[in-house]
Amino acid sequence: MDPYQTYLDMFAAMRDGEFENARELALALKDWFAKGGFYPYQVTETAMHAYIASVLRRTAGHGPAPAFSLVCRYCDAGDGLATEAAAIAEGWSEIELALALPMANYCGLCPDCKTRDQ
Ligand SMILES: [Zn+2]
Numbered sequence: 001m002d003p004y005q006t007y008l009d010m011f012a013a014m015r016d017g018e019f020e021n022a023r024e025l026a027l028a029l030k031d032w033f034a035k036g037g038f039y040p041y042q043v044t045e046t047a048m049h050a051y052i053a054s055v056l057r058r059t060a061g062h063g064p065a066p067a068f069s070l071v072c073r074y075c076d077a078g079d080g081l082a083t084e085a086a087a088i089a090e091g092w093s094e095i096e097l098a099l100a101l102p103m104a105n106y107c108g109l110c111p112d113c114k115t116r117d118q
C-alpha cells in the first residue's frame with residue numbers, strides 16, 4: 001500500500017462527500033500504521049493520526065448527510081453543538097458545508113466573533 005496515495009484518496013473522498021469510501025480508507029490507514037507501516041514523508045505522524053481520527057469521527061454516522069460538526073471560521077469554537085438548529089439557537093450564523101476542512105464538516109460564524117465583527 002502507498003499510504004500517501006491512500007491519504008490523498010481519503011481527503012478527496014471527504015471533499016466529494018463519499019463518506020463510506022473515506023471511512024474505508026481511514027480504517028485501512030489505521031490498520032497499516034498499527035502493523036508498523038511507514039509514514040509518508042509528506043505528512044507528519046501527528047497530522048496523519050489527527051486526520052484519520054477526524055475522518056472516522058465525521059463518518060461515524062455516514063449516510064446521505066454528513067454528521068454535523070461545526071467550527072467557527074475565525075476561532076476554534078463549535079465543539080459540542082450536535083445540530084445546526086442548536087448552533088443557530090446559540091447565535092451562530094453563516095453556517096455552511098465545508099467538507100475540505102480537517103476538523104469539522106461545517107463552518108460558520110460563532111456568536112463571539114459575530115459580536116467582534118460589528
Ligand atoms: Zn468564533
